[in-house]
């Protein structure tokens with residue numbers, strides 16, 4: 001894989017996370033073909049990774065064994081049209097939310113499609129990505145895809161394509177939920193008179209520590225939560241307030257809204 005060309009259609013955030021990982025893992029920048037219309041983004045790719053991106057699709061795309069689709073779902077159709085003639089022999093790998101395999105087959109002419117749903121901690125090698133492969137994808141091609149994701153963190157294969165909508169709602173969008181809770185905790189800390197640096201240190205330390213404890217402990221999160229919650233104590237006061245405000249139910253509803261939106265994106269922009 002490291003010597004053959006990989007093409008990226010779209011060279012934004014998610015593409016950069018994968019490109020950065022590949023280059024660090026020894027893929028030569030010259031073997032990466034990137035189609036990226038934004039000049040500012042092309043300059044960023046050149047500066048950060050030594051990758052020379054093209055403003056539009058070129059016949060050089062036909063050299064790529066793997067084509068990574070990293071445009072917004074809304075841009076997929078427009079982005080695919082000028083590439084289609086060059087990419088039909090390649091394995092297609094999508095990071096796009098919602099856009100289904102059938103739409104990628106129709107737009108590229110390739111039957112071999114893997115869909116993925118990464119997340120932004122991929123930028124620091126701590127991502128987790130859901131992967132789905134059409135039956136036409138070989139085991140060796142699955143391993144190739146795993147190698148592309150390896151520098152960005154963990155991967156989890158799902159059996160049904162529809163599960164990717166759930167993965168999108170959970171781990172794809174998930175970092176934003178965590179940042180939202182971090183924001184709320186920092187706001188509360190400052191309201192209570194702690195300064196910005198203290199608020200940040202205590203909040204991020206709590207998230208990191210609790211997450212690692214949950215990962216290492218054989219106990220489920222519920223038991224770990226109960227251990228923090230002394231009878232008649234402070235945690236009990238906080239959790240009772242959250243329950244009264246319907247926070248957990250609202251959070252579950254929010255994740256289901258994201259899942260519905262992933263399906264809608266496929267319906268709207270994958271045709």
Ligand SMILES: NC(=O)C1=CN([C@@H]2O[C@H](COP(=O)(O)OP(=O)(O)OC[C@H]3O[C@@H](n4cnc5c(N)ncnc54)[C@H](O)[C@@H]3O)[C@@H](O)[C@H]2O)C=CC1
Nearest residue numbers: 010011012013014038070071072073075079095096097118
């Ligand atoms: N940002 C996130 O947390 C995640 C994003 N995704 C998916 O990744 C995809 C890309 O998202 P981001 O990287 O965040 O967006 P982004 O906006 O950073 O990158 C998209 C890039 O595509 C380029 N582009 C626009 N039209 C194009 C065309 N016709 N041909 C080639 N390139 C074109 C844009 O200039 C931009 O640089 C989306 O489909 C999104 O659903 C998946 C998981 C997480």
Ligand SMILES: O=C(O)[C@@H]1CCC=N1
Nearest residue numbers: 097168171172173174
């Ligand atoms: O918000 C979005 O649509 C994309 C997909 C998952 C994270 N960002």
